[in-house]
Amino acid sequence: MKLLINGVEKEVNADPDTPLLWVIREELKMTGTKFGCGMGLCGACTVHLNGQAIRSCITPVQSVEGASITTIEGIGSVDQPHPLQSAWQALNVPQCGYCQSGQLMSAAALLANNPTPNDEDIMAAMTGNLCRCGTYPRIHAAIRQASGQAESPMAATVAYWEAQV
Amino acid sequence: MSQQDNGQCLSRRDFFKVSATTGGALLIAVQLPGCASLPAGQAENALRPNAWLEVTPDNQVILTLDRVEMGQGTMTGMATLLGEELHVSPDRIKVVFAPVAEDYRQPDYGLQITGGSTSISSNWVRLREAGAAGRMMIEAAAAQLWQVPVTRVQAIDGVCQVAGNAAVLSYGELASLAALQRVPSSPALTAPENYRYIGKQSKRLDAQAKSFGQARFGIDVQLPGMRYAVLSRPPVAGGKVKRVDRARAQAAPGVVKVIETACGVAVVAEQYWQARKAQRLLDIEWDHGELAQISTDQVFDCYARALNDGASDVRDEGDFEAARVTADRTLKVEYRAPFLAHATLEPQNCTVHITKDKCEIWAPTQGPDIARAVARRETGFSSDQIQVHTTYIGGGFGRRLTQDFVAEAVAIARHLDTPVKLIWSREEDTRHDHYRPASLHRLEATFNAEGKVTGWRHDIAAPRILDHFVGDAAGAVAPGWTPQPMVRLAAGLAKLTQPDPSPVEGAQDLPYEIANLNVRYAKADAGIPISYWRSVGHSTNGFVTESFVDELAHAEGKDPVAYRLALLPATSRLRTVLIAATETAGWRQSLSEGRFQGVACHKSFGSYAAQVIEVSVVDGDIKIHRVVCAIDCGQVVNPDLVVAQMQSGIIFGLSAALYGNITHKEGQVEQSNFHDQPILRMPQTPRIEVVIVKSQISPTGVGEPGVPPVAPALANALFSATGQRLRSLPLVLA
Numbered sequence: 080m081k082l083l084i085n086g087v088e089k090e091v092n093a094d095p096d097t098p099l100l101w102v103i104r105e106e107l108k109m110t111g112t113k114f115g116c117g118m119g120l121c122g123a124c125t126v127h128l129n130g131q132a133i134r135s136c137i138t139p140v141q142s143v144e145g146a147s148i149t150t151i152e153g154i155g156s157v158d159q160p161h162p163l164q165s166a167w168q169a170l171n172v173p174q175c176g177y178c179q180s181g182q183l184m185s186a187a188a189l190l191a192n193n194p195t196p197n198d199e200d201i202m203a204a205m206t207g208n209l210c211r212c213g214t215y216p217r218i219h220a221a222i223r224q225a226s227g228q229a230e231s232p233m234a235a236t237v238a239y240w241e242a243q244v
Numbered sequence: 245m246s247q248q249d250n251g252q253c254l255s256r257r258d259f260f261k262v263s264a265t266t267g268g269a270l271l272i273a274v275q276l277p278g279c280a281s282l283p284a285g286q287a288e289n290a291l292r293p294n295a296w297l298e299v300t301p302d303n304q305v306i307l308t309l310d311r312v313e314m315g316q317g318t319m320t321g322m323a324t325l326l327g328e329e330l331h332v333s334p335d336r337i338k339v340v341f342a343p344v345a346e347d348y349r350q351p352d353y354g355l356q357i358t359g360g361s362t363s364i365s366s367n368w369v370r371l372r373e374a375g376a377a378g379r380m381m382i383e384a385a386a387a388q389l390w391q392v393p394v395t396r397v398q399a400i401d402g403v404c405q406v407a408g409n410a411a412v413l414s415y416g417e418l419a420s421l422a423a424l425q426r427v428p429s430s431p432a433l434t435a436p437e438n439y440r441y442i443g444k445q446s447k448r449l450d451a452q453a454k455s456f457g458q459a460r461f462g463i464d465v466q467l468p469g470m471r472y473a474v475l476s477r478p479p480v481a482g483g484k485v486k487r488v489d490r491a492r493a494q495a496a497p498g499v500v501k502v503i504e505t506a507c508g509v510a511v512v513a514e515q516y517w518q519a520r521k522a523q524r525l526l527d528i529e530w531d532h533g534e535l536a537q538i539s540t541d542q543v544f545d546c547y548a549r550a551l552n553d554g555a556s557d558v559r560d561e562g563d564f565e566a567a568r569v570t571a572d573r574t575l576k577v578e579y580r581a582p583f584l585a586h587a588t589l590e591p592q593n594c595t596v597h598i599t600k601d602k603c604e605i606w607a608p609t610q611g612p613d614i615a616r617a618v619a620r621r622e623t624g625f626s627s628d629q630i631q632v633h634t635t636y637i638g639g640g641f642g643r644r645l646t647q648d649f650v651a652e653a654v655a656i657a658r659h660l661d662t663p664v665k666l667i668w669s670r671e672e673d674t675r676h677d678h679y680r681p682a683s684l685h686r687l688e689a690t691f692n693a694e695g696k697v698t699g700w701r702h703d704i705a706a707p708r709i710l711d712h713f714v715g716d717a718a719g720a721v722a723p724g725w726t727p728q729p730m731v732r733l734a735a736g737l738a739k740l741t742q743p744d745p746s747p748v749e750g751a752q753d754l755p756y757e758i759a760n761l762n763v764r765y766a767k768a769d770a771g772i773p774i775s776y777w778r779s780v781g782h783s784t785n786g787f788v789t790e791s792f793v794d795e796l797a798h799a800e801g802k803d804p805v806a807y808r809l810a811l812l813p814a815t816s817r818l819r820t821v822l823i824a825a826t827e828t829a830g831w832r833q834s835l836s837e838g839r840f841q842g843v844a845c846h847k848s849f850g851s852y853a854a855q856v857i858e859v860s861v862v863d864g865d866i867k868i869h870r871v872v873c874a875i876d877c878g879q880v881v882n883p884d885l886v887v888a889q890m891q892s893g894i895i896f897g898l899s900a901a902l903y904g905n906i907t908h909k910e911g912q913v914e915q916s917n918f919h920d921q922p923i924l925r926m927p928q929t930p931r932i933e934v935v936i937v938k939s940q941i942s943p944t945g946v947g948e949p950g951v952p953p954v955a956p957a958l959a960n961a962l963f964s965a966t967g968q969r970l971r972s973l974p975l976v977l978a
C-alpha cells in the first residue's frame with residue numbers, strides 16, 4: 080500500500096484496518112503524532128487529510144490510500160516555522176507538550192481554511208483537542224497572534240502585588 | 245542520556261585512588277555521582293565541578309537535570325538557577341536527564357523523585373552553588389593563565405576578560421585548566437538586586453522541541469528489533485488469572501508470544517495494532533480476589549464505620565467538647581471527595597531490553613530510582629546491571645511515582661530477547677490507575693450566644709497513601725545489597741511506624757484562629773489502589789475547610805472575605821493573597837447581571853494561594869467566566885512559568901471539581917475514556933488572571949498550590965448563585 084505523507088510517497092505494509100496513527104508512528108517512525116485515547120476524543124493524533132484535520136487513531140490506513148496526508152513533521156521546520164509554531168514558542172504555549180502536535184495540526188487546518196477566525200471559530204476548531212496541562216488560554220492567544228489579530232481575551236495576564244505582612 | 249557500560253562500579257573511595265594516580269583531568273572524576281560511569285561523549289578535559297555542571301572544551305555548558313520534565317518547566321527553572329551564578333544565559337545551557345545516582349536524590353525524601361512541588365526549593369541553594377563553583381574555577385583558571393589576581397577576572401556571558409585587556413577566553417577554552425582548580429566549598433551567591441535571570445521573563449527551553457513534534461516522550465522510544473506488548477490486567481484490583489486459553493491469540497497475525505505474568509496476560513507482537521487485535525482473542529477466566537464485590541457505597545460505608553469507631557487527634561487546641569457543652573448553637577455537616585484518575589495525556593508505557601546480565605529501561609517515570617528497585621525485584625539483577633533512562637513525560641501529576649508500568653514491562657521483557665515496548669490504552673489507564681484517595685469528612689462548629697464561632701472540629705476518614713507507596717519505595721531507599729524479604733519487612737514496618745501527612749495535610753494546619761480546635765483522623769482503607777495526585781491531601785482538605793469556613797461566614801451573616809481576614813493571624817501570608825485576589829477581582833462590586841463570585845485561600849507546599857471565581861448558572865448549567873488567582877511562592881524564578889502553573893492548576897482543578905469521579909461497581913471501575921471521565925475543553929475554560937506577590941523569601945512550590953482553592957472557590961460561588969451548598973465532589977447542582 081502506498082501513502083503520500085508530507086509530499087513523499089511511502090510504501091507501507093500494515094494490515095489494512097490498522098489505524099493510520101500507528102502506521103505513521105511505528106512503520107514510518109514519525110513520532111510527533113501522538114496516541115491519547117484511540118477513540119477520537121482527545122485530538123492528540125490529529126493530522127491533515129487533503130488539508131482537513133482528522134483523527135488518525137480512528138482512520139483505517141486503507142481508507143487514506145492515495146490521499147495527501149500531512150503530519151506535524153510536515154507543516155514547518157525550525158528554520159522555516161509555520162506562523163503558529165512561531166507564536167507557540169513566543170507565548171511559551173507547551174507544558175508537557177504531549178498534546179501540542181495535535182493542537183497545532185487542528186489550528187493549522189483552521190487557519191488554512193479561515194485566515195482570521197473569530198473566537199467562535201477558534202473554539203469550534205479546537206474543542207476536540209484536549210490538554211491535560213491546561214494550555215488552552217495560550218493556545219487561543221497563539222492562534223490569534225499567528226493570524227495577526229488583536230490579543231486574545233484568554234491571554235495570560237499577570238500583575239504584581241507588594242507584600243503587606 | 246546514554247552511558248558507557250564499563251562493567252564495573254567503583255566506589256567513591258576507589259575513584260579517589262584512581263584519580264590521585266592519574267591526576268590532571270581525572271581529578272574531577274571524583275565528583276562523579278555514585279557509581280555512574282563516564283557518560284558516553286563526555287569530554288575527558290571537561291570541567292565537571294559537581295554532579296550537575298559540565299563545561300566542555302568545545303564550549304558546551306551542560307546541566308544534568310536531576311528532576312524530570314513533565315510540563316512544570318523544571319528544565320527551564322533549573323537552567324536559570326545554574327546560569328545565574330555561572331553567568332551564562334539559561335538558553336545557552338544544554339540540559340540532559342540524569343541517570344539514577346545518589347547525588348540526584350531529592351534531599352527531603354531521600355529518593356530520586358519529582359514530586360511535592362519541591363524541584364526549585366530543594367535546588368535553590370544547591371544548583372546556584374554548583375554554578376558559582378564552576379564559574380569560580382573558570383575565573384581561577386583565567387587568573388592563572390594571565391598571571392593576574394583572580395579578583396581582576398570578569399566572567400560574563402560565558403567568557404572571561406580582564407578590564408583594560410583585549411584578551412577574551414570562552415569558558416570552553418578555559419575548561420580543562422579550570423578542571424585542575426580547587427572546587428570551592430561554599431561559594432558566595434549573587435545578591436537578589438543583582439539577579440540577571442532569576443525573576444525575569446524567559447523562554448521555556450523545551451518550547452521549541454515541543455512546537456515541532458520533536459520532544460521524545462517515553463511512548464516514542466524506538467529500538468532496533470523492538471516488539472510491542474499489551475497486557476490484560478485483572479479487571480478487579482488484586483485479582484489474578486485463574487485460567488487462560490491463549491491459542492487463538494497466539495495464532496493471530498504478527499503475534500510473537502503470549503506471556504502469563506503475575507500482573508496479567510501479555511500479548512507481544514511485531515506491531516502495536518496486531519497485539520491489540522490479538523488481545524481480544526484471549527479467553528481469560530479471572531479470580532477477582534477480595535475486592536470482587538466492592539462498590540463506591542461500600543467504600544464510604546467503610547469510612548463511616550471508621551469514624552463511628554473513633555478518630556485520633558492530630559491537632560487539639562482549647563477544649564472542643566467544653567465549647568460544645570456551652571454552645572448556643574452548633575453546625576454539623578458531612579463532606580466527601582471521590583477517587584480521581586490522573587489522566588495524563590500520554591498513557592502509561594515503558595520500554596525494556598533485558599540481556600543475559602543487563603536490564604535497560606526507558607520510562608516516563610517520576611521516580612527512576614524506584615523504577616530501578618522494581619526492576620531489581622523482578623529480575624534479581626543488581627543495581628549496577630540495571631540502567632534507567634528517563635524521557636520527556638506527557639503529564640505526571642503524581643501518576644508516574646507508582647512504578648506498576650515499569651514492573652509489568654520488565655516482567656514481560658524477561659521472556660523475550662528483543663526490546664519490548666508496553667503501551668497502555670486509555671481505557672486501561674483510566675481503570676488501572678492508582679487514584680487520588682476518596683475521603684469522608686465530618687465537620688462541626690460551635691457558636692456562642694453572640695453568634696460567634698467558638699469551636700471547630702474536623703474528623704477525616706481516608707486511607708494513607710504511604711501504605712500503598714512504600715512497597716516499591718522501600719526498595720529504592722534500601723542499600724542495593726538488601727535481600728527482597730528484608731525490603732518487604734522494612735516496607736511493612738514503615739506502614740506501622742511512619743507517619744503519613746497525606747490524609748490530614750491542609751486540615752491539620754487550618755490557618756484560622758479559633759479557640760477550640762480539634763482535627764482528628766481515622767485510618768480507613770477499602771483496598772482500592774491509591775497514590776499521589778496533584779496537591780494530594782490539600783486537594784480534598786482545601787475543598788472541605790474552605791467550603792466550611794464559608795458556611796460559617798454565612799451562618800454569622802458576614803462577608804466571606806472579611807470573615808476570613810478577621811480569623812487569620814496578623815502575620816499570615818494568606819492575608820496578602822486574599823486581599824490581592826479579591827481587590828483584583830473587584831470582590832462583590834458591580835458584577836454583571838447573573839454573575840456570582842466565590843472565594844477561597846489555601847496554603848500548600850510552602851506557597852499561599854487565593855482565588856476568586858466568577859460564575860453564572862443558567863437552567864442548571866454552570867458557566868465559569870473568570871478566575872483571579874493570587875500567589876505568594878516566595879522569590880519567583882521565572883514569572884511566566886508561575887503564571888503557566890497557575891493556569892494549569894486552575895484548569896486541572898476545574899476538571900476535578902466539575903467532572904472528576906472514579907466509581908466502582910462489583911469491584912470494577914465504571915469509567916473508561918474521556919467521554920465518561922471528561923476533562924475541561926477550550927470552550928469551558930475561563931479567563932484566568934494571575935497576581936504574583938513580590939517576595940525575596942526562598943522559593944516554594946508552584947506546580948500544585950494552584951489546585952486546592954479551585955473547588956471551594958467554585959462551590960462557594962455556586963452557593964452565592966443558587967443557595968445550594970454542595971458538600972460532595974464533583975459539584976453537581978440539584
Ligand code: FES
Nearest residue numbers: 115116119122136
Ligand atoms: S488518540 Fe486520536 S483522538 Fe485521541
Ligand code: FES
Nearest residue numbers: 176178210211212
Ligand atoms: S501540554 Fe500537556 S497535555 Fe497539553
